[in-house]
Amino acid sequence: MAVALLTRDQIARRVARDIPEGAYVNLGIGLPTTVANYLPPDKEIFLQSENGLLGMGPAPAPGDEDPELINAGKQPVTLLRGGCYFHHADSFAMMRGGHLDICVLGAFQVSTAGDLANWSTGAPGAIPAVGGAMDLAIGAKQVFVTMDLLTRNGQSKLVGACTYPLTGIGCVSRLYTDHGVIDVGVEGARAIGLAEGLSIDDLCRLTGLAIAAPSGVSA
Numbered sequence: 001m002a003v004a005l006l007t008r009d010q011i012a013r014r015v016a017r018d019i020p021e022g023a024y025v026n027l028g029i030g031l032p033t034t035v036a037n038y039l040p041p042d043k044e045i046f047l048q049s050e051n052g053l054l055g056m057g058p059a060p061a062p063g064d065e066d067p068e069l070i071n072a073g074k075q076p077v078t079l080l081r082g083g084c085y086f087h088h089a090d091s092f093a094m095m096r097g098g099h100l101d102i103c104v105l106g107a108f109q110v111s112t113a114g115d116l117a118n119w120s121t122g123a124p125g126a127i128p129a130v131g132g133a134m135d136l137a138i139g140a141k142q143v144f145v146t147m148d149l150l151t152r153n154g155q156s157k158l159v160g161a162c163t164y165p166l167t168g169i170g171c172v173s174r175l176y177t178d179h180g181v182i183d184v185g186v187e188g189a190r191a192i193g194l195a196e197g198l199s200i201d202d203l204c205r206l207t208g209l210a211i212a213a214p215s216g217v218s219a
Contacts, residue, residue, distance in 0.1 A: 003197040005178040011146050013038040014193075015104055015176050018144070019045055023101040026050065026136055029073035031146045032104035036077070048100060050132045052091045055083020072132070095135045103140035105133060107147050107172075109162045112189040112209060114172040116143065117164035130167070137168030149177040149206065156207040158182065158189065179203060182211065 006014070008031055016038035019025055024046045027033050037058045039045050047056040049071045056071065057078035065076035094100065107118040116137050119130040137143055147157055158175065175182045180203065181193035191200055191213040200213040 003179075003195055003202070005195050006180075007178075008034065009038075011176050011178065014181065015144055015146060016040075018174075019043075019102060021045070024048060024054075024099060026095065026100050026103040026140065027071075028103065028105040028133070028136070029071075029131075030106050032106060033071060033073055033075060035104055035146075048091070048094060049077070050088075050091050050095060050136075052086050052088050053077070053079065053083065054086070054094075055080045057083070092132065092135055095132060095139045098139055098141065100136070100140040102142045102144060103136040104144045104146060105136065107145045107157065109157050109159050109164050110145055110147075110172050110175055110184060111159055111162050112184050112211075113161075113186065114143075114170045114184045115162050116145065116167045116169075116172050117162040118145075118167050120165045122164055133167050137171040142174075143168070143172045144174050144176060145172050146176045149179040156209070158184075158207050158209065160209060179206070188212065 012031065012034040015035045021043050026048045027035050036047055046054060048054050049056050051072045057080040060076050060078050069077060069079060071077045105118055107116055108121055109117040119133050120126055149158060150156060172184055175184060179195050179198055180191055183190045183192055189209060189211045191203060191211050204211050
């Protein structure tokens with residue numbers, strides 16, 4: 001059977017499914033941002049943006065964009081009823097003070113122990129782009145990561161130990177990838193959902209890691 005890798009929209013939808021009612025959540029730049037488009041309207045979830053928004057909604061309909069209402073990635077967003085604006089410093093106080101239940105970030109590498117590297121590959125001349133990632137990684141109660149499992153060169157981004165500069169140590173709890181969903185932490189990596197047609201043996205071969213999995217897992 002051919003492997004049906006998850007699309008970016010399917011990954012975002014899968015993350016949205018795991019965010020509980022009443023959670024305060026920060027969505028990082030890139031793929032994490034699209035999670036906002038899949039949160040069910042009957043579920044009260046509070047999205048925070050580090051540039052000073054609480055109560056952020058999904059992307060606006062084409063033509064309804066407000067150039068002064070953007071997220072941290074400078075993409076147009078909406079503000080739900082009851083949402084508010086505040087100073088950048090207050091936003092970082094929320095992030096650093098343990099007031100966020102979940103943040104969703106991208107990554108260059110994640111270790112099986114939950115270490116996160118997402119601000120630099122360490123390449124000569126690379127522009128540092130840490131932003132608020134360190135504040136979020138340590139300040140949020142849970143860190144979810146969305147990413148392709150493999151680089152363009154076929155190397156696994158899930159690794160035994162990160163070789164890129166670290167953003168946070170032991171902070172990631174769950175990975176959402178095109179190959180499936182994987183929990184990480186002190187007990188190592190454990191697949192809880194696999195793309196259709198992918199076996200746990202395939203996943204171990206692709207990553208070069210020993211990854212546990214209950215029987216019958218599916219994405």
